[in-house]
Amino acid sequence: MSRTLSCRDTTVLVSDGRDRRLSLEELADLRGHLTGCVRCQAAREQFEILFRGIERYLHGDTPDAPIGRGTDV
Amino acid sequence: MLESPTTRDADTESLHDECERCRTTLYRIALLQLRDHDAAEDAVQETLVAAFAGRAGFRGQSSIKTWLLAILRFKIIDSLRERAAGALSRGMAAEADDGDFDALFDDDGSWAEPKSHWRGPEGDYEEIEFFRVLETCMERLPEATARVFMMREFLELDTPEICERAQVSAGNARALLYRARMSLRLCLGKSWYEGGDVAAARTRGRTR
Structure with a gap:
C-alpha cells in the first residue's frame, strides 16, 4: 500500500518515468497506488495511448492519407 | 553490378514522390521544434537534399517517412549545436x-x-x-x-x-x-x- 501518493503525484511520476529511471521506492509507491485506484489505472492507460501515439507520430510510423499530396499525417 | 539507367530513374522518381508527400509532416514537426517558419523550411529542405544525396544508403528496412525523420532529427540537433539556438x-x-x-x-x-x-x-x-x-x-x-x-x-x-x-x-x-x-x-x-x-x-x- 502506498504511503502518501495522491493521484496527482502519480501523474508526475508517470511523466518522470519517461525521462529517467524511477527509484525502486518510487516504483513501489506507484504500484501501490495504482493497485487500489481505478481512476489512476484508467489515466495510466490514457497516458500509454498518448505516449505510443507520440512515438509513432515522431518516428513516421503513421498511415498515409488516401487522397492528395502533402496531406499525410 | 551496375544498375540500369531505367531502374535508377524509376527509383529516383518514386523517392522524389515519397519525399514530396512527407514534406508537410516534416515541416510540421520541424516547426514544433524550431518555432520559426524559415528555419523549419530550411531544415526540411536540407533533410530532403541529404536524403537524395544518400539515397543509395536507404535499405528499405524502415519507411521513407521514418528515414527522413531520422535525418531531420540529426539536422536539428546539429543546428541547435551550431547556433546555440535552443x-x-x-x-x-x-x-x-x-x-x-x-x-x-x-x-x-x-x-x-x-x-x-x-x-x-x-x-x-x-x-x-x-x-x-x-x-x-x-x-x-x-x-x-x-x-x-x-x-x-x-x-x-x-x-x-x-x-x-x-x-x-x-x-x-x-x-x-x-x-x-x-x-x-x-x-x-x-x-x-x-x-x-x-x-x-x-x-x-x-x-x-
Missing part, C-alpha cells in the same frame, strides 16, 4: 506553472475530472484521424513547452542536455515536460475521446 525566451517560468491542472484534481490530489475510458485507434481510417488530432494538440502547446517536449521526445535528448541547450533549470525542464504531457492528454481526451465516443470524434473530424 535557448528559450522569457515567459518560460509562467509556462512551467502547473496551476492549469488544479481543476483536474481535488484539494487532496484525487481525480476530480469526469471518468472516461479510452481505447487506441484501430484501422487506417481511425489512425489517420487520431494522428491529425494529436498533431493539432501538439501545435497548441505553448512555445517553451513545445520546444522542451520536442527536445525530449523527438530529438531524444536527456534532461541534462535539454537544460544545457534550452538554458533552463532541471526543475523547469521537468515541469515543462509534465505540462506538455498533461496538456496533450487533456486535449486528446476532449478532441478525440470526449464522452468515450470515438465515432462522434470522427464525425467532428470529418466536418471540421
Whole structure:
C-alpha cells in the first residue's frame, strides 16, 4: 500500500518515468497506488495511448492519407 | 553490378514522390521544434537534399517517412549545436506553472475530472484521424513547452542536455515536460475521446 501518493503525484511520476529511471521506492509507491485506484489505472492507460501515439507520430510510423499530396499525417 | 539507367530513374522518381508527400509532416514537426517558419523550411529542405544525396544508403528496412525523420532529427540537433539556438525566451517560468491542472484534481490530489475510458485507434481510417488530432494538440502547446517536449521526445535528448541547450533549470525542464504531457492528454481526451465516443470524434473530424 502506498504511503502518501495522491493521484496527482502519480501523474508526475508517470511523466518522470519517461525521462529517467524511477527509484525502486518510487516504483513501489506507484504500484501501490495504482493497485487500489481505478481512476489512476484508467489515466495510466490514457497516458500509454498518448505516449505510443507520440512515438509513432515522431518516428513516421503513421498511415498515409488516401487522397492528395502533402496531406499525410 | 551496375544498375540500369531505367531502374535508377524509376527509383529516383518514386523517392522524389515519397519525399514530396512527407514534406508537410516534416515541416510540421520541424516547426514544433524550431518555432520559426524559415528555419523549419530550411531544415526540411536540407533533410530532403541529404536524403537524395544518400539515397543509395536507404535499405528499405524502415519507411521513407521514418528515414527522413531520422535525418531531420540529426539536422536539428546539429543546428541547435551550431547556433546555440535552443535557448528559450522569457515567459518560460509562467509556462512551467502547473496551476492549469488544479481543476483536474481535488484539494487532496484525487481525480476530480469526469471518468472516461479510452481505447487506441484501430484501422487506417481511425489512425489517420487520431494522428491529425494529436498533431493539432501538439501545435497548441505553448512555445517553451513545445520546444522542451520536442527536445525530449523527438530529438531524444536527456534532461541534462535539454537544460544545457534550452538554458533552463532541471526543475523547469521537468515541469515543462509534465505540462506538455498533461496538456496533450487533456486535449486528446476532449478532441478525440470526449464522452468515450470515438465515432462522434470522427464525425467532428470529418466536418471540421
